[in-house]
Amino acid sequence: MEVRVQGGGPTEPFLSARDVFETEYDLDRRVHVRVRSDPDERTWTAHYDDHHLLNMSVQTASSAMARELVLHEFSHMRRNEQEHPSHTQSTAEAIYLALAGRSVDRRIFAHCYQIANHMKDIYADDITLDVTPPNKLVTFLESGLASAVVNQPAAAPSVWTRLTAESDPDITAVNGAFALALCERHDLVGTDHQLYDLAHAAANDAPNVDLDAFRSRFRSLTTDPDETEYRKALVDVTREYTASTNA
Numbered sequence: 001m002e003v004r005v006q007g008g009g010p011t012e013p014f015l016s017a018r019d020v021f022e023t024e025y026d027l028d029r030r031v032h033v034r035v036r037s038d039p040d041e042r043t044w045t046a047h048y049d050d051h052h053l054l055n056m057s058v059q060t061a062s063s064a065m066a067r068e069l070v071l072h073e074f075s076h077m078r079r080n081e082q083e084h085p086s087h088t089q090s091t092a093e094a095i096y097l098a099l100a101g102r103s104v105d106r107r108i109f110a111h112c113y114q115i116a117n118h119m120k121d122i123y124a125d126d127i128t129l130d131v132t133p134p135n136k137l138v139t140f141l142e143s144g145l146a147s148a149v150v151n152q153p154a155a156a157p158s159v160w161t162r163l164t165a166e167s168d169p170d171i172t173a174v175n176g177a178f179a180l181a182l183c184e185r186h187d188l189v190g191t192d193h194q195l196y197d198l199a200h201a202a203a204n205d206a207p208n209v210d211l212d213a214f215r216s217r218f219r220s221l222t223t224d225p226d227e228t229e230y231r232k233a234l235v236d237v238t239r240e241y242t243a244s245t246n247a
Helices: 012-021 066-081 091-098 106-131 135-148 169-185 194-204 211-219 227-245
Strands: 003-007 030-036 044-047 051-057
Touching: 003 012, 012 030, 012 066, 044 066, 051 066, 066 106, 066 135, 091 106, 091 227, 106 135, 106 169, 106 211, 106 227, 135 169, 135 194, 169 194, 169 211, 169 227, 194 211, 211 227
Parallel strands: 003 030, 030 051
Antiparallel strands: 044 051
């Protein structure tokens, strides 16, 4: 497995992740890594006939989660090489099929793509969790959800109020469902974990979004779906979300 790192950032997280990944998996195509100085550079991966491309900021590459995030991206690359439907089927095609004849606003349309990315992440992390302990991933999920749901004690310490200015109640509830689904799919946490409190707080802020329904959809995704089965799962979850948010 060949990994080439370019840019002025650290190389250790990428090479360390390669060594860990190779204990169970391999990539046929080489990986080109570009470490960017822009702290706002989003981590993203592209796939080409002869290589994969991973872009990451220096700030992210220097963080405590760097190796785990790189392993996650390697897992996406592996799914792409496997031609797994979640990583080869057109997301746009499935979403437009789901929304045929319907009108949704731009915010909801963007959320549909985020939900499709959650489904990709489920399949990528089925691989990631084969090669790395779950502790950091669970903490990452918890902190991300907590940043969107603000705990403000009011009548009682257990009262949770809604949102930071940057978050949206509907997709935050779906994000909570995704976090729980991933943890339940791999038995990562007990039912008394703080993640459940956070997810239910998010759901209380989005009464039209059925937390349990989305959690079940994410958790029960078939390990090896064919293209038709995966497309149906993506169409169904898109229709469920747009129906609930247009209620």
